Amino acid sequence: MADTKYGNGNGNENGALFNTSKRIVIKIGSSLLVDPGSGVKNQWLDSLIEDIASLNRNGAQILLVSSGAIALGRNMLDLPRRPLKLDESQAAAAVGQIELGRAWSAALSKQNLVPGQILLTLNDTEGQAGRRSYLNARDTIERLLAFGTVPVINENDTVATSEIRYGDNDRLAARVATMLGADLLVLLSDIDGLYTAPPDDNSTADFIETVEQITPQIEAMAGSAGSELSRGGMVTKIEAGKIATRAGTSMIIASGKRDHPIAAIQNGERCTLFAARPVKAGARKAWIAGQLETSGSIAVDEGAAGALIRGKSLLPAGVVGVSGSFSRGDAVAIRDVRGAVLGQGLIAYNSEEAELIKGAHSDDLADLLGYAGRRALVHRDDMALLDSSVKLDNKLED
Ligand code: GLU
Numbered sequence: 190m191a192d193t194k195y196g197n198g199n200g201n202e203n204g205a206l207f208n209t210s211k212r213i214v215i216k217i218g219s220s221l222l223v224d225p226g227s228g229v230k231n232q233w234l235d236s237l238i239e240d241i242a243s244l245n246r247n248g249a250q251i252l253l254v255s256s257g258a259i260a261l262g263r264n265m266l267d268l269p270r271r272p273l274k275l276d277e278s279q280a281a282a283a284v285g286q287i288e289l290g291r292a293w294s295a296a297l298s299k300q301n302l303v304p305g306q307i308l309l310t311l312n313d314t315e316g317q318a319g320r321r322s323y324l325n326a327r328d329t330i331e332r333l334l335a336f337g338t339v340p341v342i343n344e345n346d347t348v349a350t351s352e353i354r355y356g357d358n359d360r361l362a363a364r365v366a367t368m369l370g371a372d373l374l375v376l377l378s379d380i381d382g383l384y385t386a387p388p389d390d391n392s393t394a395d396f397i398e399t400v401e402q403i404t405p406q407i408e409a410m411a412g413s414a415g416s417e418l419s420r421g422g423m424v425t426k427i428e429a430g431k432i433a434t435r436a437g438t439s440m441i442i443a444s445g446k447r448d449h450p451i452a453a454i455q456n457g458e459r460c461t462l463f464a465a466r467p468v469k470a471g472a473r474k475a476w477i478a479g480q481l482e483t484s485g486s487i488a489v490d491e492g493a494a495g496a497l498i499r500g501k502s503l504l505p506a507g508v509v510g511v512s513g514s515f516s517r518g519d520a521v522a523i524r525d526v527r528g529a530v531l532g533q534g535l536i537a538y539n540s541e542e543a544e545l546i547k548g549a550h551s552d553d554l555a556d557l558l559g560y561a562g563r564r565a566l567v568h569r570d571d572m573a574l575l576d577s578s579v580k581l582d583n584k585l586e587d
Pocket residue numbers: 219255256257258259260282343344346356357358359418419420421
């Protein structure tokens with residue numbers, strides 16, 4: 190099987206991945222963090238945060254996706270050990286999320302790290318469904334990272350109904366990783382990686398250390414393993430792997446059952462690596478480019494057109510015309526002075542505001558708008574240009 194590599198440890202290769210990753214999302218499963226009898230496993234949490242602090246000192250930005258709200262809430266409310274009804278688990282999440290936030294805050298502060306809590310629903314990360322909340326969620330998390338904080342993210346379980354919920358944090362973590370252009374996603378759970386068959390049912394199952402591509406064969410290996418506390422078994426982890434690797438984020442599935450779980454991976458403890466797929470224009474760019482319906486258009490001068498082609502964001506200074514009626518987050522066409530379409534993007538201002546600030550220098554935006562708005566009218570990450578030779582690397586500097 191060319192797409193997989195069997196064995197017991199990629200050791201230094203995985204360690205190196207942590208050194209080269211500038212942005213890392215770590216997902217922590219409920220069963221690692223919560224003891225069904227006594228609540229938060231504080232010693233384990235402290236050891237994880239020591240690892241995170243060390244990554245942070247090495248210059249990586251860390252985002253945490255933490256499960257555990259429902260597990261903690263059910264402990265605190267002393268709920269029976271049977272599957273909970275939706276409203277019961279939502280009530281448990283309401284109780285447990287406060288405790289979860291408190292535990293993260295207390296543990297992170299020991300390493301002088303400040304958490305910022307984000308509770309997301311599906312709409313906030315699926316561009317198609319809610320572009321405005323997508324932009325807001327992403328901008329807020331970007332700002333938290335720029336402030337040097339550690340975002341601690343969970344699903345907003347208390348309000349999410351079945352149609353608008355992820356249901357498991359594996360998928361949520363993958364969405365967060367791709368939304369923020371993370372280099373690496375680490376799923377810490379009670380299983381150390383992918384086996385050729387669910388290992389509990391099959392003692393001859395082989396461990397897989399690298400997956401170059403998620404094929405139907407790989408999907409078939411997932412079975413449906415899950416434990417009492419966590420919703421996601423291997424199936425949701427493979428789903429997460431698809432989301433992440435297609436968008437250029439590598440993913441590791443590793444056991445978090447020991448103290449210092451991240452340092453252990455760095456030191457060669459076995460885990461499964463799903464290698465990032467090479468992305469040319471990025472999945473997000475493809476989606477933006479595929480938005481057939483634009484709500485308006487922005488005409489830009491020659492200087493701005495050149496800057497866009499060099500991979501820069503569209504600043505108000507380069508705008509010579511605004512037409513149509515649109516809201517923040519809508520898709521707009523970007524045209525040159527002759528009216529030729531250069532591409533399209535998601536706009537950060539509504540049409541009235543865009544009209545107000547067109548041609549203005551970035552320093553004057555606050556005066557014109559009456560509030561400190563965003564520097565770019567269309568951020569380069571939110572833009573897809575028609576010329577396919579243009580480099581659409583969303584990690585270019587402004
Ligand atoms: N959001 C849920 C919680 O915090 C966890 C979902 C999952 O287990 O993946 O309890």
